Amino acid sequence: MYEFIQKFHSGFAYLALLLLVVAVVNSFIGMSSKKEFTAKDRKIALFGLAGIHTQLLIGIIVYFLSPKGFPVIGDAGMGEVMKNAALRLTVVEHPLINIIGITLITIGWMKHKNLTTSESKFKTFSIYYGLGLVLILSRIPWSMWF
Numbered sequence: 257m258y259e260f261i262q263k264f265h266s267g268f269a270y271l272a273l274l275l276l277v278v279a280v281v282n283s284f285i286g287m288s289s290k291k292e293f294t295a296k297d298r299k300i301a302l303f304g305l306a307g308i309h310t311q312l313l314i315g316i317i318v319y320f321l322s323p324k325g326f327p328v329i330g331d332a333g334m335g336e337v338m339k340n341a342a343l344r345l346t347v348v349e350h351p352l353i354n355i356i357g358i359t360l361i362t363i364g365w366m367k368h369k370n371l372t373t374s375e376s377k378f379k380t381f382s383i384y385y386g387l388g389l390v391l392i393l394s395r396i397p398w399s400m401w402f
């Protein structure tokens with residue numbers, strides 16, 4: 257069970273990040289070219305949101321099954337986890353920073369619904385999705401992934 261979920265979290269991350277990057281690039285292009293916000297742009301942003309929420313759900317399951325997740329707190333103690341950079345990354349930094357990033361992305365999605373101009377919608381997605389992406393990328397366990 258753990259191995260399957262861990263591989264799923266690892267593999268689905270490619271799709272989730274790709275969808276998010278496409279949403280961020282699309283919103284920057286829309287903002288700088290001052291084009292109209294269409295149903296297609298909304299769909300691109302929605303796919304970015306759905307992908308990263310799916311990744312979050314898988315991440316929460318991995319967290320409680322992984323020997324590099326929550327169980328290690330019981331085994332080694334929180335003091336040891338914080339002293340060890342690799343464990344601190346998977347037990348604390350990666351989950352926490354990613355949840356903050358996903359929260360920003362979700363706020364961006366909610367905010368755009370109340371906005372009326374194309375410019376403000378693209379700007380909101382650029383800021384919230386862009387910041388969310390930067391936070392997520394800053395705490396990926398890259399050495400484990402590749």
Ligand code: HEM
Nearest residue numbers: 266269311312315316318319322324325346351354400401
């Ligand atoms: C939303 C964006 C997220 C992305 C893109 C992401 C991506 C990744 C990647 C690429 C890895 C390395 C996988 C590997 O070993 O090949 C990883 C590991 C891990 N992630 Fe995430 N993750 C996300 C969110 C989360 C969240 C929210 C949690 C927990 C609540 C979480 C918990 C973990 C854990 C515990 C590991 C270590 C798994 C292991 O090797 O046993 N992730 N993540």
